[in-house]
Structures are given as C-alpha cells and as structure tokens.
Amino acid sequence: MGNNGRPPDATVYRLSLYHCFLADAQRRGDIEMYLTSRTLAEELDLSEETVRRDLTYVECKGRPGTGYVREDLFVALEAFLGLREEYPIVRVGTVQTLTTLQALFPENHFGITHAAYFSEVDEEAGTFVGDVEVRHVSEIPDLDPALEVQVALVACSQPWIDPVLDMLDQAGVSGVLLLTPKIKLGRPPGMNVRHVRMPCDIKSLACGCRFPTDR
Amino acid sequence: MGNNGRPPDATVYRLSLYHCFLADAQRRGDIEMYLTSRTLAEELDLSEETVRRDLTYVECKGRPGTGYVREDLFVALEAFLGLREEYPIVRVGTVQTLTTLQALFPENHFGITHAAYFSEVDEEAGTFVGDVEVRHVSEIPDLDPALEVQVALVACSQPWIDPVLDMLDQAGVSGVLLLTPKIKLGRPPGMNVRHVRMPCDIKSLACGCRFPTDR
DNA sequence: TAGATTGTTAATCGATTAACAATC
DNA sequence: TAGATTGTTAATCGATTAACAATC
Numbered sequence: 001m002g003n004n005g006r007p008p009d010a011t012v013y014r015l016s017l018y019h020c021f022l023a024d025a026q027r028r029g030d031i032e033m034y035l036t037s038r039t040l041a042e043e044l045d046l047s048e049e050t051v052r053r054d055l056t057y058v059e060c061k062g063r064p065g066t067g068y069v070r071e072d073l074f075v076a077l078e079a080f081l082g083l084r085e086e087y088p089i090v091r092v093g094t095v096q097t098l099t100t101l102q103a104l105f106p107e108n109h110f111g112i113t114h115a116a117y118f119s120e121v122d123e124e125a126g127t128f129v130g131d132v133e134v135r136h137v138s139e140i141p142d143l144d145p146a147l148e149v150q151v152a153l154v155a156c157s158q159p160w161i162d163p164v165l166d167m168l169d170q171a172g173v174s175g176v177l178l179l180t181p182k183i184k185l186g187r188p189p190g191m192n193v194r195h196v197r198m199p200c201d202i203k204s205l206a207c208g209c210r211f212p213t214d215r
Numbered sequence: 216m217g218n219n220g221r222p223p224d225a226t227v228y229r230l231s232l233y234h235c236f237l238a239d240a241q242r243r244g245d246i247e248m249y250l251t252s253r254t255l256a257e258e259l260d261l262s263e264e265t266v267r268r269d270l271t272y273v274e275c276k277g278r279p280g281t282g283y284v285r286e287d288l289f290v291a292l293e294a295f296l297g298l299r300e301e302y303p304i305v306r307v308g309t310v311q312t313l314t315t316l317q318a319l320f321p322e323n324h325f326g327i328t329h330a331a332y333f334s335e336v337d338e339e340a341g342t343f344v345g346d347v348e349v350r351h352v353s354e355i356p357d358l359d360p361a362l363e364v365q366v367a368l369v370a371c372s373q374p375w376i377d378p379v380l381d382m383l384d385q386a387g388v389s390g391v392l393l394l395t396p397k398i399k400l401g402r403p404p405g406m407n408v409r410h411v412r413m414p415c416d417i418k419s420l421a422c423g424c425r426f427p428t429d430r
Numbered sequence: 431t432a433g434a435t436t437g438t439t440a441a442t443c444g445a446t447t448a449a450c451a452a453t454c
Numbered sequence: 455t456a457g458a459t460t461g462t463t464a465a466t467c468g469a470t471t472a473a474c475a476a477t478c
Binding site: 209 | 221224230235239259295312368398411424425
C-alpha cells in the first residue's frame with residue numbers, strides 16, 4: 001500500500017479483471033465476507049504473489065490470516081479504476097453489429113451500461129436496438145457532456161474509423177476499444193485506443209502451434 | 216538471423232502484424248520492391264529497433280542501405296508463422312454474430328479464410344451466412360482433419376463456451392480467439408486461448424483517464 | 431498461541447531502447 | 455566512395471516470481 005504513481009499496464013488490466021470478477025460474483029449472489037489472494041489467483045489463473053502485488057495499488061488493506069473484505073475491495077477497485085456505479089459507455093457500429101454486441105456483452109453486466117448508440121448507416125438513425133435508440137455517428141460530437149462518457153466501444157466499418165475517432169475526441173471521449181481490423185489508424189493525439197486486431201491474434205495463434213507451449 | 220527457439224509473445228504478435236501489413240499492402244496494389252525497418256516502424260507505430268530485432272527471428276536477411284525485399288519478407292513471415300496461402304479457420308457463434316463478424320472481418324482479408332461456420336442454435340443449422348453453410352456446434356468434432364484447421368474464432372453465448380472449447384479440442388483445433396466475456400474458462404489443457412475481455416478492456420481504458428499518458 | 435495470509439524486499443526473467451560497427 | 459540501413463551487443467526499463475518477516 002501507499003504505492004503511488006501510474007501502475008503498470010498489466011496491473012491495471014488485472015485490477016479490471018478483479019473488478020469484473022467481483023461484479024460477476026455479486027450478480028451470482030456470492031456473499032462470502034472475505035476473499036484471499038489465493039482464491040482470486042485460482043479463479044483467474046494467476047499467481048498469488050501477482051494478485052497481492054497488484055492490490056497494493058488500491059486503497060484496501062488485506063488482513064493477514066483472513067484475506068480482503070470483499071465489499072471493501074470492490075469499492076476500492078471501483079475508485080481506483082475511476083468507475084461509477086453503472087459506468088456509461090458509448091457504442092458505435094451498424095444496427096447489425098450493435099445487436100450482436102448487445103447479445104455478446106449485455107448492458108448492465110460487469111457494472112457497465114450504455115450512454116448512447118451510434119450507427120454509421122444514415123437510414124438506421126432513429127431505429128432501436130433493444131430499447132436503445134440509435135443515432136447517426138455525425139451526432140457524436142453533440143453527446144451531452146453531463147453524461148461524462150470517457151470510453152467508447154467502436155466496431156464500425158473501416159472507412160468510418162478515423163472520422164469516428166475524431167468525433168469521439170471532440171465529444172471528450174478519451175478511451176476507445178476498437179474491434180474493427182485496420183492497419184494504420186489516424187488516432188487523435190492523446191486518445192487512448194485499445195485495438196483488438198483479430199487477424200493478428202489469429203496469426204499469433206497459428207504460430208503458437210509451431211511452438212507448443214512447454215508448461 | 217540464426218535466432219532460434221520460441222520468440223517472445225510480443226514479438227510473435229508483431230510478426231503477425233507485419234504479415235497483415237504486407238497482405239493488406241499487396242491487396243492495395245503496393246508493388247515497391249524494398250521495405251525498410253523505418254517505414255514499417257512508422258506505419259505501425261513502433262520503433263525501428265524493435266522491428267529489426269523482431270525480424271531476426273524470420274528467415275530473411277535485410278540489405279544494409281536498402282532494406283528488406285518485400286516479397287521475400289512476406290514469404291518468410293508466412294513460413295515462420297506457420298500460415299498457408301489462405302489460412303483456414305473455423306468460426307463459432309449465432310447466425311447474427313457470424314454475420315457481424317463476416318462484415319467486420321471479411322473472408323480472404325489478410326490471408327485468412329474460412330473452413331466452416333458453426334452455430335449453437337439448433338434451428339440455424341443448414342442456413343447460410345453469405346455463401347457459407349452453417350452447421351450445428353455439435354458437429355464440430357466431425358470437422359474434416361484433412362482441412363488441418365488449427366485456429367478458431369469463437370463468439371458463442373456464455374453457456375456454450377466450455378462445451379465448444381472441448382469439441383474444438385477434439386477436432387484438433389489448438390488455438391482459439393474468444394470474444395465472449397466470461398470470468399473463468401474450463402480450457403482443455405494444452406489449448407491456447409486468447410481471450411478478449413471487452414469489460415476488462417473498457418475498465419482499463421477508464422483507468423487510463425485517471426492517469427493521463429505522459430508521452 | 432497456532433495457523434493462515436498479507437505486504438515487502440530481493441532475485442529473476444523478459445522486452446525495449448540505445449549505440450554503433452558492419453556492409454550493401 | 456558516400457549514404458543509408460542492417461544486425462548485434464550492452465544498457466535500461468518493466469513485470470513476475472521467490473522468499474520471508476510481520477501480523478491478524
């Protein structure tokens with residue numbers, strides 16, 4: 001504890017994973033009072049040491065012999081990650097894509113909710129995905145600043161990527177999870193883009209077959 | 216060169232990225248004969264040194280003062296990654312999801328093609344996505360071994376994840392790119408799973424807002 | 431107290447960056 | 455030859471693992 005400064009990326013990702021784990025466990029009705037680094041490690045395929053090291057970054061002391069108070073840990077993680085009760089994000093893609101995403105990663109799971117949906121297809125403006133109204137991407141800059149949306153999930157078609165990133169930047173969104181494959185992005189300076197490149201992941205996995213894991 | 220043994224994961228991923236870059240450039244009709252580490256670095260937001268270091272793993276010598284022969288590099292990367300002309304993969308998900316994936320990451324882009332589509336929905340067996348017939352996931356173990364499929368792209372619903380991973384394992388598929396969020400996987404031993412956890416990525420991005428990048 | 435688990439320090443492992451001689 | 459770019463070695467940075475004293 002008392003560990004200041006920006007933690008390593010790998011740690012931030014795992015802290016997010018712990019938060020997801022707790023949100024999910026809560027949803028499933030788990031009400032155990034305490035949680036140890038060992039349990040967490042086993043559930044998430046990590047080592048105990050890594051878990052404890054990670055948790056030194058958040059404002060939550062563990063109790064030797066007992067573990068961490070589940071609820072305290074959850075609250076501390078939420079605070080550390082800068083989340084809110086239901087963290088609102090924006091989603092961008094065609095109605096087709098938005099519908100798939102809604103099925104794959106439903107609203108209000110893991111403590112994340114929607115602020116707005118945007119489609120790049122003109123005719124889809126005004127239609128609904130679930131009970132959410134879809135607006136045209138060109139309206140992204142008009143996103144209500146009061147919503148304080150910081151992150152977007154983007155899966156629009158390739159040609160729309162750069163314009164969409166620009167408009168999100170204008171709307172004050174500083175983090176983007178991008179699912180559409182593309183080689184070179186025209187990312188606005190300062191914008192944080194996590195790009196999932198499915199073709200690269202697949203090729204990496206192909207390579208994995210040539211070098212079988214030793215563990 | 217002469218660099219043997221399994222390269223670091225980060226390197227394998229970037230080698231895949233270089234291969235994607237070349238496949239994409241070829242598709243766009245780029246026919247420059249040579250390519251330098253600087254160009255590659257600039258296009259992919261990496262450092263020159265990293266690119267050169269990475270390329271020491273593949274069987275392709277660069278020429279001081281000139282760079283790498285584009286075509287040679289492409290062939291060497293393909294060989295190194297264990298790819299083939301059109302590398303066949305399997306895709307798993309509902310018709311809805313498969314359709315979205317086909318739009319987002321079309322067949323025959325980046326040198327990857329399909330071997331088969333599988334849906335977890337009984338009634339969807341026999342339907343078509345694009346010109347590809349969809350089969351039921353329970354048929355995964357019957358996948359023709361002659362196709363030599365090594366990798367699958369899976370985006371089925373949560374309850375199907377574990378059974379699907381098992382059946383893919385039976386079918387000899389050893390690498391999986393999984394898009395469905397889930398905390399704990401029952402992954403068959405030896406199976407290589409790259410799990411994209413959208414909720415975790417989003418929370419990590421949220422955290423990024425609290426610690427603005429310094430560069 | 432005894433058992434269990436934390437938090438911290440040191441050691442190791444892994445990856446990137448810097449520097450530069452070799453060479454086309 | 456001169457200019458440009460490679461490949462390699464050393465230095466740095468970052469992350470994980472191991473070990474263990476502290477403590478509830």
